[in-house]
Amino acid sequence: MRIVFLFVLLSGNFLLKAQDYLSIAGVFKDSIRIRWVPKTIEAYKYLSNSEFQVKLIPWNSLNLPNKEDFIGFSQAKIFSSKGVNLLVKEDSSVLDATSIILNDGILNSNDSIAQKMIFANTLLLSGSDIRFAKKMGMYAIFKNDWNSTFLAYEIRIGTGHLPIYGVAQMKELEKIRFDSLKVKKDRLEMVLEWNISQLEKTFGSYNILRSEDGKSFGRINELPFFHFTTTDEDPNKPSRYVDKKIEKGKDYYYKLEAVDHLGVSRGTSNVVHVQANNPILGHIFIKDVKYKNEKIEVDIKFKPDSMNTSIVKQSTLLYLENLKSKNRKIQSQDFEYENYQHLIKSKLIEDRGYLMIVLISENGDSLWSEPKYYFFRDSIPPKRPKGLIGFVDTNGLVNLRWSRVEDHLLGYRMFRKNSLGEEFVEVTNEFLQDTSYIDTISLNNLTKEIYYAVVAVDHNHNNSDFSETRQLLKPDLIPPVPSTFRKSTINENGILLSWMISGSKDFQSVELQKEDNKCFQNVFKTNNDTFFLDTDVENGRNYTYRLRTLDESGNEALSPEYELVYELGYRKGVLELSSEIDREKQFVDIFWKNPSQVYAVYIYLGKDDGPIKLHNTLFQNIESFRFQKLSVNHVYRVQVQTMDAHGVLSVLSDVLEIDY
Numbered sequence: 001m002r003i004v005f006l007f008v009l010l011s012g013n014f015l016l017k018a019q020d021y022l023s024i025a026g027v028f029k030d031s032i033r034i035r036w037v038p039k040t041i042e043a044y045k046y047l048s049n050s051e052f053q054v055k056l057i058p059w060n061s062l063n064l065p066n067k068e069d070f071i072g073f074s075q076a077k078i079f080s081s082k083g084v085n086l087l088v089k090e091d092s093s094v095l096d097a098t099s100i101i102l103n104d105g106i107l108n109s110n111d112s113i114a115q116k117m118i119f120a121n122t123l124l125l126s127g128s129d130i131r132f133a134k135k136m137g138m139y140a141i142f143k144n145d146w147n148s149t150f151l152a153y154e155i156r157i158g159t160g161h162l163p164i165y166g167v168a169q170m171k172e173l174e175k176i177r178f179d180s181l182k183v184k185k186d187r188l189e190m191v192l193e194w195n196i197s198q199l200e201k202t203f204g205s206y207n208i209l210r211s212e213d214g215k216s217f218g219r220i221n222e223l224p225f226f227h228f229t230t231t232d233e234d235p236n237k238p239s240r241y242v243d244k245k246i247e248k249g250k251d252y253y254y255k256l257e258a259v260d261h262l263g264v265s266r267g268t269s270n271v272v273h274v275q276a277n278n279p280i281l282g283h284i285f286i287k288d289v290k291y292k293n294e295k296i297e298v299d300i301k302f303k304p305d306s307m308n309t310s311i312v313k314q315s316t317l318l319y320l321e322n323l324k325s326k327n328r329k330i331q332s333q334d335f336e337y338e339n340y341q342h343l344i345k346s347k348l349i350e351d352r353g354y355l356m357i358v359l360i361s362e363n364g365d366s367l368w369s370e371p372k373y374y375f376f377r378d379s380i381p382p383k384r385p386k387g388l389i390g391f392v393d394t395n396g397l398v399n400l401r402w403s404r405v406e407d408h409l410l411g412y413r414m415f416r417k418n419s420l421g422e423e424f425v426e427v428t429n430e431f432l433q434d435t436s437y438i439d440t441i442s443l444n445n446l447t448k449e450i451y452y453a454v455v456a457v458d459h460n461h462n463n464s465d466f467s468e469t470r471q472l473l474k475p476d477l478i479p480p481v482p483s484t485f486r487k488s489t490i491n492e493n494g495i496l497l498s499w500m501i502s503g504s505k506d507f508q509s510v511e512l513q514k515e516d517n518k519c520f521q522n523v524f525k526t527n528n529d530t531f532f533l534d535t536d537v538e539n540g541r542n543y544t545y546r547l548r549t550l551d552e553s554g555n556e557a558l559s560p561e562y563e564l565v566y567e568l569g570y571r572k573g574v575l576e577l578s579s580e581i582d583r584e585k586q587f588v589d590i591f592w593k594n595p596s597q598v599y600a601v602y603i604y605l606g607k608d609d610g611p612i613k614l615h616n617t618l619f620q621n622i623e624s625f626r627f628q629k630l631s632v633n634h635v636y637r638v639q640v641q642t643m644d645a646h647g648v649l650s651v652l653s654d655v656l657e658i659d660y
Helices: 041-048 112-126 130-135
Strands: 004-008 021-027 031-038 051-059 077-082 139-143 150-157 164-169 176-178 182-186 189-194 203-211 239-243 251-260 265-269 272-275 282-292 295-304 312-320 328-334 339-345 352-361 366-368 372-375 389-392 397-401 409-417 436-440 449-458 470-473 489-491 494-500 507-516 519-526 531-534 542-551 556-558 562-565 575-582 587-593 600-607 613-618 624-628 635-643 656-659
Touching: 021 150, 021 164, 031 041, 031 051, 031 112, 031 150, 031 164, 041 112, 077 139, 112 130, 130 139, 176 251, 182 272, 189 251, 203 239, 203 265, 282 352, 282 366, 282 372, 295 312, 295 352, 312 339, 328 339, 389 470, 397 449, 409 436, 494 507, 494 542, 519 531, 575 635, 575 656, 587 635, 587 656, 600 624
Parallel strands: 176 265
Antiparallel strands: 004 021, 021 031, 031 139, 051 077, 051 150, 150 164, 182 189, 189 239, 203 251, 251 265, 251 272, 282 295, 295 339, 312 328, 312 352, 352 366, 352 372, 389 397, 397 436, 409 449, 449 470, 489 494, 494 531, 507 519, 507 542, 542 556, 542 562, 575 587, 587 624, 600 613, 600 635, 635 656
16 A cells, blocks of 8 residues: 655645645555645636546656656646636635535635635535545545555646645555454443554544444534644543444444545444443432431432432442441342432441432432531540641741641531630631641731641531641841931041941841942941941041841841941141252252142242241142252241142141251
8 A cells, every 4th residue: 555645845826835735546446546635725716616637647656756757658647627716705605515614604704704614614625525525626536556665746726836646556555454443331322442553644534333233324423523632632442432322221332434535435334232221210329217226217318300219129238437438338129219328327427427328220320419518426536636847938828747646537627816815716617637737827016926726526527626736937138227326426536437227126237338339248237236336437538338137037138228438527647748958959859749649839938937828739649849949047848748649638738847
């Protein structure tokens, strides 16, 4: 068996992308069949409005032919026709098949979604209905009377476009048998399942065949059955069909007819014989459970949906400790009436629990009642839980555990309150089956404690006393109230900073931080002092401080940044003022050291007992000056003063006397 797929590119007035058409060919005993389909709506519209021609010639390999191979070939078989456009109501009306896959509401519609539906359904039906595919202009059949090893074909759609070329081996396609069909009974339905993974490459659709005698089979699906899966489903998921039109107790035979992608029925499944259920139709329930003289009477009512109750054979009483436990058989007896009793000894069941009734038919079908809760003589509450412990994490999750109460319990209830003076409030909305619970609380409040207690509840809804109340401490995630700066003082010794300590109850310490190279560094830490003298300052510079307040849990709070200028109104005077005298060259040099960068230097000079006056102003950052041509035999007095770039003067230097 060989099927050849060929993807082609058409070009011309109608612009199509590559791989817009798909073709397939197959060889059968008396025919050669070729099918082609468009892969886009645009290609479908063009195909439906165009005449087409298919040429078939003998061939000698699997290599694709070209245009020249078909020119002048006298033995070529030719098939010509024109397709029907289902997007146009007048054209589509010629096909009865459109009533199966379409409706008048979407025919001749310009709506893109409706057109996509028509296009998709057309492709599906053309793969299972040969007559429909031929009418659509997507199918050609030739008589098989050649003896060549291969055949080649050319499909021309319209004019002025490159044709589709393909090759097929002249080998007859075989019938295929598959044995994966299974049939399951589900009340009044038959569920057919079969393995599709090995079949979908060969077959596109299926017909469901049914027989009542195993000989005469008829199709029961009105439309071809197509197998679809979503991208989220397992690709190996079996195909599934449900037959709902069955009669109770009747014998049925099923098999599948598989249709390949050329629309030929070429596959047959195994035959499955199954007898339909004869189910018990109706409603069964327990009306009452009564305790009398060490015996228990269970009153039961059966309401059948039909008059046929003779198939019900047996009634079985079951016991369950709780709704999640396994049932235990207590008693079975013959079914006789629609209203009846099960009478059992009280020791066979507990004094509380659930009872159920199951009716069993002659052919093994069953009908179950809802569980019926009962209890006797019990008003004693269970013991209260012990050993309640827990902790609260930084996300507000409260982890609680306690010791198990050794009693038949329905479950536990958890309670919570914010202070000892409040009433407990339940935080569970269903009974807890385990001895642990996780609660969620808010940590964005000022209370540090939270209180919990747990209660045990038995199957008669008797509540135990509260367990011992357990106090838990919340993790402290709330930062303290920040410490704040007060007015600071500036003097010659430095900057005297003062602050007011945080008023938080869990205050632990405060750190004074000073900005240095855009980073804050700790300069002082205390838990009670409220002032600090910063002596590491320079006159005229800006300084930025902040307070970092810490509480007992390590939470921090930062004060607003505090900026100020260390300004005394003057600068320090020059240092190390000295002189050198050169009498031969008649000059006197003076030297000094500036404590910081200066903008200008003022030189003051006085002679003998005369006043000291401004001698020269130097707008330079210098540390020396030369006096020339001073009169000899005098005592000169010199002072130096500087000015910074902000116009702030330094103090005058000490007087330097020069005997010249």
